[in-house]
Amino acid sequence: MKLKFCKMHGLGNDFMVIDGVRQTVSLTPERIRQWGDRHFGIGFDQLLLVEAPQSQDNDFRYRIFNNDGHEVEQCGNGARCFAKFVSDQRLTNKQAIRVETARGVIVPEFHGGGEVIVDMGVPRLKAADIPFTAEGDAVVHPLELDGRTLEITVVSMGNPHAVQVVEDAEAAEVGRIGALIESHPRFPARVNAGFMQIVSRSEIRLRVFERGAGETLACGTGACAAVVAGILRGLLDSRVRVHTHGGDLTIEWAGEGQPVKMTGPAVTVFNGEIEA
Numbered sequence: 283m284k285l286k287f288c289k290m291h292g293l294g295n296d297f298m299v300i301d302g303v304r305q306t307v308s309l310t311p312e313r314i315r316q317w318g319d320r321h322f323g324i325g326f327d328q329l330l331l332v333e334a335p336q337s338q339d340n341d342f343r344y345r346i347f348n349n350d351g352h353e354v355e356q357c358g359n360g361a362r363c364f365a366k367f368v369s370d371q372r373l374t375n376k377q378a379i380r381v382e383t384a385r386g387v388i389v390p391e392f393h394g395g396g397e398v399i400v401d402m403g404v405p406r407l408k409a410a411d412i413p414f415t416a417e418g419d420a421v422v423h424p425l426e427l428d429g430r431t432l433e434i435t436v437v438s439m440g441n442p443h444a445v446q447v448v449e450d451a452e453a454a455e456v457g458r459i460g461a462l463i464e465s466h467p468r469f470p471a472r473v474n475a476g477f478m479q480i481v482s483r484s485e486i487r488l489r490v491f492e493r494g495a496g497e498t499l500a501c502g503t504g505a506c507a508a509v510v511a512g513i514l515r516g517l518l519d520s521r522v523r524v525h526t527h528g529g530d531l532t533i534e535w536a537g538e539g540q541p542v543k544m545t546g547p548a549v550t551v552f553n554g555e556i557e558a
């Protein structure tokens with residue numbers, strides 16, 4: 283059987299997007315790893331599956347799989363591509379859509395100039411997947427690693443993030459230290475590791491070592507988590523331009539109890555079919 287898919291990216295964070303509303307899709311971790319392989323498959327950071335919603339109040343269900351085959355809770359760059367995909371495929375003609383994820387509803391909306399703005403929901407500073415926050419109200423936590431103590435802020439954007447401030451994002455050992463943080467025993471569900479350089483109160487440089495995918499060219503939830511962490515640490519204002527290797531995102535957060543808004547592009551690369 284041939285399965286139709288679309289290859290997309292949000293700032294170089296790339297995706298295989300599958301319409302599971304009009305097609306029957308059978309996914310296994312092994313198949314995802316095979317398709318995600320950049321040499322022997324299609325190649326992607328995450329696979330995004332579009333499904334019918336479980337609640338009548340919503341328009342779609344959005345499922346996300348890292349290229350290591352694991353299903354995860356949230357993907358910000360993917361959310362913008364998801365919105366473009368369902369619109370391009372004429373699965374909806376709405377300007378703003380309500381999308382169910384494993385951790386609540388997000389609301390992507392088309393913005394001028396081909397950009398998509400996404401209400402990513404309220405960041406959680408205390409959650410089961412970010413165990414440090416059970417230890418009190420501190421925003422900065424010590425993390426023993428590699429013979430030194432890192433200062434991290436943990437934020438859940440539905441998925442878990444550990445963000446640290448670095449002098450120079452380009453010089454940061456993102457591959458080596460990121461992998462150690464990702465699988466640190468303090469994070470039983472593993473974690474996405476963000477390396478944030480503060481450029482000014484409204485500008486950061488960010489690199490993220492993603493759980494289950496390694497360093498990507500950009501990470502949308504990583505950008506949201508970094509800005510939330512920077513604001514909580516008193517380093518950033520409420521609207522921040524985030525520079526990543528794949529391009530720029532704008533992140534806005536008005537403070538505790540408020541949702542994070544992410545604005546950025548979504549791009550289609552090609553449509554294809556694969557034997558499944």
Ligand SMILES: N[C@@H](CCC[C@H](N)C(=O)O)C(=O)O
Binds near residue numbers: 354355498502
């Ligand atoms: N690329 C993403 C995040 C994808 C999931 C992440 N690797 C995880 O395991 O939580 C984004 O743009 O947010």
